[in-house]
Amino acid sequence: MMDRELKNLEFQSRIDRDEKIEAKDWMPEEYRKTLIRQIGQHAHSEIVGMLPEGNWITRAPSLRRKAILLSKVQDEAGHGLYLYSAAETLGIERDTMIEELHSGKAKYSSIFNYPTISWADMGAIGWLVDGAAIVNQVALCRTSYGPYSRSMVKICKEESFHQRQGFEIMLQLCKGSSEQKAMAQDALNRWWWPSLMMFGPSDKDSPNTAQSMAWRVKRFTNDELRQKFVDMTVPQAEILGITIPDEKLKWNDEKGQYDFGEINWEEFYSVVKGNGPCNKQRIHARKKAHEEGQWVRDAALAHAEKRSKKIA
Numbered sequence: 001m002m003d004r005e006l007k008n009l010e011f012q013s014r015i016d017r018d019e020k021i022e023a024k025d026w027m028p029e030e031y032r033k034t035l036i037r038q039i040g041q042h043a044h045s046e047i048v049g050m051l052p053e054g055n056w057i058t059r060a061p062s063l064r065r066k067a068i069l070l071s072k073v074q075d076e077a078g079h080g081l082y083l084y085s086a087a088e089t090l091g092i093e094r095d096t097m098i099e100e101l102h103s104g105k106a107k108y109s110s111i112f113n114y115p116t117i118s119w120a121d122m123g124a125i126g127w128l129v130d131g132a133a134i135v136n137q138v139a140l141c142r143t144s145y146g147p148y149s150r151s152m153v154k155i156c157k158e159e160s161f162h163q164r165q166g167f168e169i170m171l172q173l174c175k176g177s178s179e180q181k182a183m184a185q186d187a188l189n190r191w192w193w194p195s196l197m198m199f200g201p202s203d204k205d206s207p208n209t210a211q212s213m214a215w216r217v218k219r220f221t222n223d224e225l226r227q228k229f230v231d232m233t234v235p236q237a238e239i240l241g242i243t244i245p246d247e248k249l250k251w252n253d254e255k256g257q258y259d260f261g262e263i264n265w266e267e268f269y270s271v272v273k274g275n276g277p278c279n280k281q282r283i284h285a286r287k288k289a290h291e292e293g294q295w296v297r298d299a300a301l302a303h304a305e306k307r308s309k310k311i312a
Ligand code: BYC
Pocket: 037, 038, 041, 042, 043, 045, 046, 047, 049, 050, 076, 107, 108, 109, 110, 111, 129, 130, 133, 136, 197, 198, 199, 200, 201, 205, 206, 207, 208, 209, 212, 218, 222, 272
């Protein structure tokens, strides 16, 4: 048997025993590539994900809301940093990942290409988008790559606070005037379907799922996680007293889960390809921030060089 084949077999049996793979361990090149792709995309999503909410920091309705939103958005920056660091352990440079985001080569979550047009969108994002992120990320706490799995544990703790703050905004609006309740309903109408799309294409159209499941990079398929999210969220909408915009949504007693309508996959692929309502705006904002931060990177490098000369 070839050396590589043997190594692959050994690697798979470590995965099957649920051992964590660490940065310096041998791994198949395709495993490394898959992780760089997924963790890189995940990191970019956190950073681009700061933009739609950042849009409301200056317009939050009270000082309390402003302080909470500000720290939530800062948390997202922290999540991005843990994830870039986790990806770097696989041998990719952060600069390369950032270039790939800016050139459109690397993806980020489709959800952040939708606009945030009212304060209720801050509630809907926390409740639905962070809610979907938790369902996905709790599963990723058991992913096979050690550095990714450990960063997920820390991120999930903060994410559950984010989800509750979003739900609380929705609850306040739903207990308020009829105009406020209508704002909450409108936000749910606009964010529901894009939130379901966050889980990715349906299993039959997901090219990466089978291999990622075999490597235990993913612990559940896209459709399994989407179903968990729907089952968890429907009772929460009932508490709020607002209606999920899906006529086909119905409890299925036999399966013990909710049935729901078909996702508009045309819209999903169009957003992923760069043609969503805000794709261009988001990449423009990221490039501008990167260029404007050049002096900070230059200063940090100059400082590091000076220190290393002193130590030598
Ligand atoms: N948007 O074979 P598939 C957050 C791509 S941030 C765009 O199923 P995979 C938050 C996919 O990359 C949360 N692209 O892929 C932050 C693949 O393309 P490539 C972000 C998508 O990787 C701030 C192709 O479609 N979470 O929570 O097995 C404020 C085929 O898909 C999307 C993560 O990134 C999408 N929605 O499964 C608030 C979680 N879906 O790369 C909140 C980590 C799929 O082959 N990532 N694509 O060209 C994952 O769990 C998996 O990568 C996915 C996709 C489930 C997303």
